[in-house]
Each structure stands twice: as structure tokens, then as C-alpha cells.
Amino acid sequence: MKNEYVGVGIVVLAVLVVIGCTTVPYTNRSRFMMLPESEDLSMGLAAYQEILSKERVVSDPKMTRLVERVGRAIAEVAEKPDFEWEFAVIDNAEMVNAFALPGGKTAVYTGLFPVAQDEAGLAVVMGHEVAHALARHGAERMSQGVVLQGLGAGLAIATSGQSAAVQQAAMQAYGLGAQVGVMLPFSRHMESEADHIGIILMAKAGYDPRASISLWERMGALNDGEKPAEFISTHPNYDTRISQLNEWMPEAERFYRIALRKPVEALPPVAGAAASAPEPR
Numbered sequence: 001m002k003n004e005y006v007g008v009g010i011v012v013l014a015v016l017v018v019i020g021c022t023t024v025p026y027t028n029r030s031r032f033m034m035l036p037e038s039e040d041l042s043m044g045l046a047a048y049q050e051i052l053s054k055e056r057v058v059s060d061p062k063m064t065r066l067v068e069r070v071g072r073a074i075a076e077v078a079e080k081p082d083f084e085w086e087f088a089v090i091d092n093a094e095m096v097n098a099f100a101l102p103g104g105k106t107a108v109y110t111g112l113f114p115v116a117q118d119e120a121g122l123a124v125v126m127g128h129e130v131a132h133a134l135a136r137h138g139a140e141r142m143s144q145g146v147v148l149q150g151l152g153a154g155l156a157i158a159t160s161g162q163s164a165a166v167q168q169a170a171m172q173a174y175g176l177g178a179q180v181g182v183m184l185p186f187s188r189h190m191e192s193e194a195d196h197i198g199i200i201l202m203a204k205a206g207y208d209p210r211a212s213i214s215l216w217e218r219m220g221a222l223n224d225g226e227k228p229a230e231f232i233s234t235h236p237n238y239d240t241r242i243s244q245l246n247e248w249m250p251e252a253e254r255f256y257r258i259a260l261r262k263p264v265e266a267l268p269p270v271a272g273a274a275a276s277a278p279e280p281r
Contacts, residue, residue: 024135025079026197033136034143037102040136041082044102048086051107058089058110062268067108070122070207073262074130075104077204083133093270096222100129102138110270115218119264120202120211127198127205135197137190144186187234192244199245199252206262209252216241 022033058064064087071087083104095109106129108122116122132138199209220238236244 024193026200027135027193029193031140032143033140035139037136037139040102040139043138044105044133048101048103048105048107052088052090056091058091060089060268063089063110063113063270066119066122066265066267067126070119070126070205071106073205073207074123074127074201077201078104078130078134080104080134096219098125098129100126100133102133102136104130104133106130113267113270115222116215116267117218118266119262120207121215121218122267123202123205123207124198124212124215127200127202127207128194129198130201131194131197132190135190135193137194140190141187184234188236191235192241195241195245196248199248200255203252203256204259206256206259207264209249209256212245213242213249216245 021030023030067089068087071085075083075085085104086106088107090107090109092109093111096111096115098106098108098112100106106126108126112122112125116125195212199212202212203209216238220242223238235241
């Protein structure tokens with residue numbers, strides 16, 4: 001009976017994978033997706049409101065104007081009319097990052113400004129983050145997690161007649177294999193895919209995609225000496241990213257050649273930026 005349950009579980013998972021296959025825009029990669037996009041949008045809005053309620057949101061127009069301008073330029077070429085785009089600047093000089101959530105809710109941390117340096121550098125990071133939202137990478141991770149949980153449950157059933165030590169060893173081996181052999185490589189692939197889509201978006205928006213090389217060189221210099229081995233990292237290392245970007249550059253440059261070029265303004269310093277306290281929620 002135990003083997004029958006495992007067999008049925010595998011069949012059910014296989015059917016779900018076939019039914020849930022979709023394609024990533026731009027790269028045309030086939031992938032498994034369980035969640036409807038409407039659920040993405042709802043979760044994205046809730047997460048955005050939750051984050052902004054706990055952070056200091058910058059109101060200085062010198063900073064917000066440029067983030068808004070770059071963000072709108074990327075949004076115009078993203079071909080997502082159902083997204084309700086919003087752009088914010090969060091006052092956190094230690095966070096060299098940005099994010100874009102499903103539905104187009106996007107924020108840039110002030111710590112990114114000195115590294116991005118100008119609008120083109122900002123477009124690299126914002127294009128990358130918007131690419132995650134367009135490709136629905138968050139929902140894809142959740143879908144993959146469901147499959148791995150199902151396989152883990154099947155393994156637990158299959159080893160239920162073994163000793164506790166055997167069961168524990170089997171589950172530990174499965175957990176390590178799933179993490180190092182599936183989840184981490186999968187995460188690195190999605191980061192690379194977001195880099196790929198991101199430079200296409202910034203090129204279509206009128207920003208030179210070669211700015212991505214300079215941006216990741218500066219990122220690498222900033223984090224020099226803090227590089228975990230790539231196989232245990234969620235992100236490709238900087239050398240890998242730059243090498244991949246150079247491979248994709250001819251494709252991005254074809255879009256840039258026919259785009260309306262955008263003016264590139266230097267980003268303002270972050271010291272003394274006016275910030276508004278989050279509204280209670």
C-alpha cells in the first residue's frame with residue numbers, strides 16, 4: 001500500500017507539472033507555475049504596503065524624481081498594462097539594493113545611490129528587479145517549493161518502515177540535495193535570467209546596457225573579500241554575472257540602437273535626504 005501511495009503521488013506531481021507549464025517572457029524558458037497571476041498581484045500589494053509601513057520613505061524630490069523617471073521609462077517598455085506601477089525611495093544607507101514586487105510596486109534604498117552613481121546605473125538595478133516581477137520568479141519559487149515538499153513527503157512514506165536512524169539520514173540527505181542540487185542552482189539561474197531580461201528592459205527604455213558591466217564591477221569591488229563559493233550561494237558571483245552580461249550584450253544593444261535615448265543625470269548624495277515617517281497601519 002505504501003508503494004501505491006508513492007506512485008500515486010508521483011503521478012499527481014507529474015500531471016501538475018504538465019498542466020502548470022508556462023513560458024518566461026523574453027527568454028522563453030518553460031517552467032512550472034502553480035499560482036495564478038492574480039494572486040501574485042494581491043501578495044505584491046500587501047507586501048509593499050507592509051514594507052513601507054515599517055520604513056522611512058524619502059520625500060526629497062531630488063532623489064524621488066530620478067527614481068520615478070527611470071522607473072517610468074522601464075515601466076513603459078515592460079508591456080504590463082495590468083500593473084499599477086509605484087516607485088518609492090527608502091532611507092537606508094546600509095542597504096545597497098532595490099526591489100520590485102508583482103504589480104509593479106518598486107522601491108530603491110538610498111544605499112544604492114553611491115554605487116549606481118547615475119540614472120544608467122539605477123536602470124541596471126531597477127531593470128533587474130522589474131525583470132523578477134515580470135518573470136514571476138517569486139511565484140515560481142513557491143511552486144517549486146510545493147513540488148519539493150511533495151517529493152519529501154513521498155520519501156517519508158517510502159522509508160516509514162525503516163529505523164528512525166535510516167529515516168532521519170534519508171530526509172537529511174534529501175534536504176541537502178534539494179538545497180544544494182536544486183534550490184540554490186535554481187535561484188542563481190533566476191538571478192541570471194533577471195540580469196538578462198533587465199538589460200533588455202533598460203535598453204528598450206533608452207539606457208545604455210553596457211552600464212550594467214560597470215555597475216557590477218563596482219558591486220564586486222564593494223564586496224571584495226566577501227564572496228562565498230558560488231555553489232552555496234543564491235546569486236552568481238560577480239565574474240560570472242559580468243561574463244554572462246557580455247554574452248547577452250549584442251541582443252540588448254540591438255534594442256538600444258532603435259530606442260529613444262534617455263538623458264543620464266548623476267544621482268544626488270544621500271546625506272541629509274528628507275524622509276517621511278511611515279503611516280501607522
